Amino acid sequence: xxFVIVQPRQASLKVKGTSxxxxxxxxxxxxxxxxxxxxxxxxxxxxxAPFFFQKNPDNLVEDGRFPYPPASNDVHHEIELIVAxxxxxxxxxxxxxxxxxYGYGVGLDMTRRDLQGKAKDAGRPWEIGKAFESSxxxxxxxxxxxIGHPAQGAIxxxxxxxxKQTGDLNQMIWKVPEMISYLSGLFxxxxxxxxxxxxxxxxxxxxxxxxxxGHIDGIGDLEVLxx
Ligand code: MN
Numbered sequence: 001x002x003f004v005i006v007q008p009r010q011a012s013l014k015v016k017g018t019s020x021x022x023x024x025x026x027x028x029x030x031x032x033x034x035x036x037x038x039x040x041x042x043x044x045x046x047x048x049a050p051f052f053f054q055k056n057p058d059n060l061v062e063d064g065r066f067p068y069p070p071a072s073n074d075v076h077h078e079i080e081l082i083v084a085x086x087x088x089x090x091x092x093x094x095x096x097x098x099x100x101x102y103g104y105g106v107g108l109d110m111t112r113r114d115l116q117g118k119a120k121d122a123g124r125p126w127e128i129g130k131a132f133e134s135s136x137x138x139x140x141x142x143x144x145x146x147i148g149h150p151a152q153g154a155i156x157x158x159x160x161x162x163x164k165q166t167g168d169l170n171q172m173i174w175k176v177p178e179m180i181s182y183l184s185g186l187f188x189x190x191x192x193x194x195x196x197x198x199x200x201x202x203x204x205x206x207x208x209x210x211x212x213x214g215h216i217d218g219i220g221d222l223e224v225l226x227x
Pocket of ligand 1: 029
């Protein structure tokens with residue numbers, strides 16, 4: 001292809017234990033998917049329809065360094081399970097949703113909470129709070145062929161060695177197959193799509209120099225330094 005400018009790089013995530021990479025198409029993120037986090041953000045945890053926002057594929061960070069972003073004094077950590085799709089489609093039946101999953105990873109949905117709050121108050125989109133540079137640190141992916149489809153297991157985040165967020169994958173209000181099936185009714189899902197599946201309670205601010213250590217049982221760790 002004869003492009004008229006330099007071709008943008010393909011966003012990707014490494015696959016654990018290999019020299020191969022998973023090419024990333026879109027990043028969908030679900031909001032308020034753990035009841036305790038919905039409550040801490042001042043919302044009713046009852047099961048309402050899931051809602052989604054997006055980050056940009058090139059917001060992914062693989063080198064373990066999160067540059068503190070401009071225009072905010074209140075940047076929060078949100079530890080999340082990443083679901084990586086190898087196949088897409090629309091109107092995917094619930095019973096076929098997991099067949100679309102390539103694998104899983106550990107991610108951080110870094111959030112400019114002050115800007116997100118202003119956007120919420122004004123009824124405006126969330127991009128300035130959610131989809132900024134380096135806002136999606138992520139681990140290498142682990143193929144479902146190796147670990148299956150984890151529906152339970154601890155998910156936690158330490159900041160400077162102190163436990164801040166804790167939960168269990170079994171506390172997700174919308175389970176992985178439900179998220180895939182629901183999303184596929186709104187968008188045509190594609191190979192390479194990622195889903196950040198929501199965060200347990202305990203979100204809070206970070207500052208330069210903080211060391212974040214996220215973990216999900218059966219998937220692995222994610223270490224990030226705020227710089
Ligand atoms: Mn989130």
